[in-house]
Amino acid sequence: MPCTILYASGGAVTAMKRSIWVILASAVALAANGALIAAARGEPPQRAPRFVTDDLGRALTLHGFLGADVAEPGATEPGAVTPDIVEAGTAEWGTAGAGTAERGIVDAGGGAAVGKRDSEQEQERRDLGANVVRLPLRWGAVEPSPDFYDTKYLNKVAEHVAWYGRQGYHVILDMRHGLPAPVLPDGDLPDGAPPDGAPPDGAPPDGAPRDGALPGAGIASRQAGVNSDSAPVPGMAVPEQWRRLRAVDDFWTSADADSDLTRRYARAWRAVAARVAREPGVLGYDLMDHPPRGSLAGPAFERGPLAALYRLCVEEIRTVDPDSWIFLEPQPGGVTWGLPSGLPAVDDPRRGEPRIGLAPHLHPPPLSLGTDYTGTARAWTDQTLAWWRDNTLRTAERLNAPVVLGEFGVDMARPGAAAFVEKVLNMTDESGMGRLYRPNPPSGLRPYTADREAEESTAERTTGEHALARAYPRAVAGVPELVRVERGRVTVRLRSDRRISGDTEIYLPPGDFPEGGTLTASAASTVSRWDPARRVLSVTTDPSVPVHTLTVTRS
Template sequence: MAGCTEATSGLGGTGGDGGTGGAAGVGGAEPPLRHYIRDAQGRALVLHGLNVANDAKSDPLRVGATTREFVLHMARVWGFNVSRHLIFWDAIEPEPGVYDQDYLARVEERLDWYAEAGIWVVLDMHQDVYSQVFCCDGAPEWAVRTDGIPYEQQDIWWTNYAEPAVQRAFDNFWDFDGPHADVQAAYIDAWMQVVERFHDHPAVLGYDLMNEPHQGSMDTSAFERTVLPAFYDRLIARIREVDTERWIFYEPTAFIVNPGGPTDLGAVTDAREGSPRLVYAPHLYDPTVFLGVGYNGPAAIERWEANRIAELEERHPAPLVIGELGEGPSAYFADVFTMTDRLGAGWVRWSSDPFYSAFANGREPDDILDLVRVYPRRIAGDPIDFAFNPEHRVFSLVFAEREGVEGATEIFVPEARLYPDGWTLQVSDPDGSWTSDWDPDRRILSIVTDPTQAQHVIRIDPGGP
């Protein structure tokens, strides 16, 4: 096959430069029981991608500058297979009960681009500081209920969350039994407009219920234990009246969790029959990088990992996807991706804007080398372990056979970028019992393994003739 100079069987195990073979979590502890989003053939999905796009917040049309060509480039050159695509309540429902079909048509046009590219989409109902009325984005003006409390704009956008008017707007939104109960009800109705229109679209993987929900003036722990999960359950139940198949992404609050702290978010219930299709989607921003100090090592990432493991084990037995992964230097991304591979987690980089700007100007984004990796997009079984070592350019995957799974395991291999002198493939299944196929246009290696083998080991190494 083109690109692969050798394909052999009999790989007995992995380790060494590949970094697999029972990777341990923080402090040597085993990682939590992994849960995965699965496709229609039962294959486990590993998601790598971009949030699209921050510039939509300030665009009068609320869609941003992203083009079809850029979306195709995301998939075919960089290998991304997911977009967390921002949508906005004020764009959907600019007046009470009036839904902007032109805006939804613009969203649908972009969903068609993603479908063409083979990119999954998570529709993210985005808010920052509740509404454009304050500083940022989210609720329409008519849904901002401050009870007359004045608002004073602060220079640093996220400090506006502390403004009493902003907190009162959130308090009134969350008070579902209070005098402003119509606000949350309208938010749910707006979501239903989205779900009813897009639930059958082939690109749509799921729905992110609210970006970085904020507690307003309430105690954060009490809010996360009671108010927030009740809201999620209420909204999920409505979505399941129309769509029982798409995955539902939910988040804890951001201020403590994003830099690595714990959350008290209570368990969330999926109203669908059968196994739940929920995805735990906290965000990750290194605190010193976020504050402009620079990257000071993996301590915050290790704390983030330890807290997420505890939450997955105790209250959130769901696939883990980092809904927003903040920027940082190469060392930061190396530490993060070692962690996400260890956890079997997906990630979505915030945000696509600098990548689009570079693409539009005919150059590579500054940190694209940190993000473009060999990774298993679809795994035809139960993943046990996978890792990519960027220094040695070695990838390894271990997975168990799973009854009922069909199709090939698909691995993105950025051949020209990482393997200009070729690469070798090893598979542990007996010789002649497995097959592989290389798609040079999509840079996808597809491997059909032997269903009689309980476990499969795949390894890719650099190497030429």
């Protein structure tokens, strides 16, 4: 996730701003280092080496959103939007129909997260052509006590997956680990971890500094803050920061000792997969949302504890689901800013071609820290995007894995926001990647610039709609060699493969293609059908023709 929102006042705000500038300076240094590393590694690939595929073998362009956490109050109805975040004291803890795991979640300021069903926003998502949703789960809700799996919660997960499947969405289930997380006054762990997943005491190690500084004022120190992508909380007691750091270290240490926590986490994934594997909507599993680094960071963390956990999870999932895709996230922080990942290949024991993909997140430092996509910040962000693309494609080539940009977002109310979204969509189209947008209504991360109910200008709505309402090939019956999208025009070049069946499906948004599209094909045998309800142009190509070029223009 982007930097966590904190509610503070007075001196804490001043300290927070000072911390942000420290992080900004660090990010500049990291970015410069990333440029040197990228230059030393030579020319990057231009496209991902493989594509996520469906049951027909078609290459999928995944274009969608982060869905509501199944364990959140108000998310009991499938299709609930990402929850509003409200300040502490304005909402009560709620339940989610999840049996013994019923709970709400809190942000860094202690506010409860409240989800709601919003059929109008669901229509917006459909109008934007989404074909995938990333559905968050909570480890502590799946496994509320050691090796006990909450069947009511798992049934609720399956209900959500089935609902999305009926709407035509692919579903990627995404596990939230809950580490590190502050223990609430009542002893609850709000961010998804099982109750016994954190050390009982918060005392720092002997000899640790007690003046607010942690050793090695780098990535590991920042990790000791609110979550895996944020800075230490200004003014937080050192013992609390150490408690959080130790909670993460204790989790990863078990990977070396072949003991409890990591194996329990992997077995929890097996329980999830066993319940949902036969649901038609399931595309795959994102094994860990924002893997927390603890005191070990960088390539050593990715090659060591993180890879070990991923191998355990893959082994467990494959005992009950041999076919769904499994997605690996690199470490957060530097990789989300464009630095290289050291994540190694993880073997897939399934028969046939491996189905393991790469799902990095993208949060350019200038935008994550609240600046606009304009001027110098825009130039820096563009350079960050270039490094992120190059290093992600290098990692994908090394792992021979398809790429799904697992999360990106921007405040659509800020200047340049729509241009940033279009830049990311162009980059992912050209690089053969999928992408998932992270909406968050009250802070403006929604694809529209204001709430549907609020009065808003046509210009604002147009900006929001045009940012994500984009033509794209949802599924390609062949191997995509080129995807180029312009306003009112989309071009797809594909290489035929007789092992692939079905049609190529191209989504055409109502803004750019109000009356549908006109197809120009390189082969005379090509046939197309327009579905106005789905706004999808289905194209049947002749597999005996080696290469097809399909160009759709506004009718």
